[in-house]
Amino acid sequence: MTDFGKITSGIIEEFKRLLGNSAVIYEDKQALENYSSDEAGGKYYSHMPDLVLKPNNSKQISEIVKIANKERIPITPRGAGSGLAGGSVPLYGGIVICLERMNRILEIDKTDLVAVVEPGVVTNDLCRKVADTGLYYAGYPMSVETSFVGGNVATNAGGSKVIKYGNTGHHVLGIEAVLPNGEIIQFGGKRRKDSSGYDIKHLLVGSEGTLGIFTKIFLNLIPRPGKNVDLLVPFRSVDEAISNVSTLIIESKVLPTAIEYIDHLSIILGSKYNNIELPFQEEAGAYLIIQYEGQDKKELESIYERVGDALLNSGALDVFVADNRTNSEKIWRVRRNWLEALKFFDPYVPTGDVVIPTSKIPQIVRFVKEISKEYNVDIPIAGHAADGNLHPAPMKPQNISIPEWKVISEEILSRIAIKAAELGGAVSGEHGIGFIKKELLRKTKNLQYKIMKSIKVNIDPNNIMNPGKIF
């Protein structure tokens, strides 16, 4: 562990001169507290920063980092604070660099088909602005309405459209970052290809703020798809639902935009919370929500007829087609509000985030059921079936105290994550390691971990950049 330096009043004055008074928060406990945690279990996992800075540009960030590096003061970069692994919790106090002021969409380049944005842009704001130009940004984490693009890149966020478009990293053409020594370096840019040396850009994607702070991001844009259709497909059992995922992809002959999975208990709680009723909600063991995009209604019809037949022939209880916005919204609301619904019934519900090869979904679901029985704890599951990325969410039984539950729920999620790794998966599919899954990472990627760590030590020898995360 690094022996961190202290933030003196002299340093605070320097930051005030650099950023202006309003961009420097300190001493005000209530104001600081807003930057002490993220969406990963609120009060469970929080730590107060000594100082919050709100820089406006990369030059300011570079200056801050240079000072912090010299004085060995820990820096925690923070986007929207919507992370689910504790990545933006300032574990060792020090400085939180909040990127909310760097929220400019710098350019939507219709010739090169690239958007250039600052890290603090809300993902959905970008999606909308891009759509206005007739183009499309395909990044779509479930937190799209709140999360920042910078955070999406820092965790290599996924979402429901990964099967067709890849996760956030697939869209990143370039990153400008401030490295732990304060250097501002751009990796990649508007060019669409680059075989000139190691791909450092992809090393930064998913590095969760441990290698530097992103200050500019270049994102790939594509033509806007014309229309989409959503299918809601109940199955009697999980196995029937899941065994259909890959036949679905092959049969439909085009990649679906999404194949989402949501289990019986999630449906029950979700429909209660959303105050809607879904067909077959009592009988169905699991639902798939499937989305296709196409140029026109005709194309979509031919797809969903082909797919629908295939599904009905292999165990679907029915196939509900939503080809207008209202019906689509009804289907997606339950999936998108899934975590909110669970939190409504249990504020202490944590979210797992395992990934396995698609074919192993039935095995991991079975394992979760066993764990559920063993601990006598309900564990609803939703997730991205097409990518094998599932979110099991153990719900606190009434008779267990909150401190006990923290221990038990962590144990449950750890056992599921380790099982996922044993099945050829990994302990995080899209949320990242943060500090919550550090031990799991070490356990399941021991050899790989050593290489990651050596890169971290190399680039951030003073360990000032988001210390305590990933490693």
Added chain:
Amino acid sequence: MTDFGKITSGIIEEFKRLLGNSAVIYEDKQALENYSSDEAGGKYYSHMPDLVLKPNNSKQISEIVKIANKERIPITPRGAGSGLAGGSVPLYGGIVICLERMNRILEIDKTDLVAVVEPGVVTNDLCRKVADTGLYYAGYPMSVETSFVGGNVATNAGGSKVIKYGNTGHHVLGIEAVLPNGEIIQFGGKRRKDSSGYDIKHLLVGSEGTLGIFTKIFLNLIPRPGKNVDLLVPFRSVDEAISNVSTLIIESKVLPTAIEYIDHLSIILGSKYNNIELPFQEEAGAYLIIQYEGQDKKELESIYERVGDALLNSGALDVFVADNRTNSEKIWRVRRNWLEALKFFDPYVPTGDVVIPTSKIPQIVRFVKEISKEYNVDIPIAGHAADGNLHPAPMKPQNISIPEWKVISEEILSRIAIKAAELGGAVSGEHGIGFIKKELLRKTKNLQYKIMKSIKVNIDPNNIMNPGKIF
């Protein structure tokens, strides 16, 4: 520079015991010579290995590497030898590890939609095997008929389908590699997502054998597209051709599979070599070759009618549609045989490989024209217009001697590459750095280079793994 160790007769005996006699080539000068160069300028750039080994599995490679690391003997991994940057030339002698025996397609997994292959599989063999199952592997370097998958991954090879599908790295879900210390480690696998720590897999992609030897590669598969249509579109000028690329993408509303660029001189030489005549070949300053994929003829028709109209309205001399294999083949032959055609007329022609943002293509083409005049040298250009990846190929004038030409052509390509970097591009788009572009890399990515180098030193402290490449 590392002080490399010598290969003793004792070491050779050890390798014979390990691999069997037939897998160990030494002393036989003629046999060794086959492993002394790649497609980057033959005799210009060659160096004899002391020893060629042909291992059969990762365990054997691990043993070889452990011995080499202990004795500090340089290792040069080699695939098909089809590289264009000298990446598989054994610059310091030592051992060439030839991967031609590791050519098994281990699995085509139709449930997880993943192909697992050894590095020595010829790319086209994989494409065909995958197609037989109703699926599709979207990697398609122009050398698809000869190059190995391992080499594609090592250079992050591009090709003509990058605009729609991304370059080779986009398809790689996992890599098993033998690292310079002999450890066999798998990064990624059949899972489609992973936010668990740094993305080392992407660091290996494009590392040109300097960080380890790939022994197993996991590739993403997708549904096979139904049909395709090819358009041949002559334009009076380069500017007219290029200014159409992004409108083309936006207008067609779907991503084309390819938008290839080929200039007047290339067409003239190509049609002579292929003994065919292309429409407008005297008047046209440049051609675009455009490909779309779709589920059926109708879908394709609606695309090419829309696109065709847009092109005719913005300067195309005509739009020729090939929707059957014979006509398609006629169009593509000139593009695919481009380099062979040039080599037929000038065996000393080197191939540049610059990448720029698409909008900068006219600027770089103009610059190449200036250079062409300044040196009084013909420089035909072909390339992947949609990605801004161009291959200028200076042709030796009769009156310049071969040694002089080596110096002059290198100077010409260097100046073009540096100009590309100044325009927001890079010195290699898809061929890699090898040893031919080392200086260019250092010049154009100075800050990034330091980080790359520190990673190299960290993972390969004895500098045994493809020394002299990239760095």
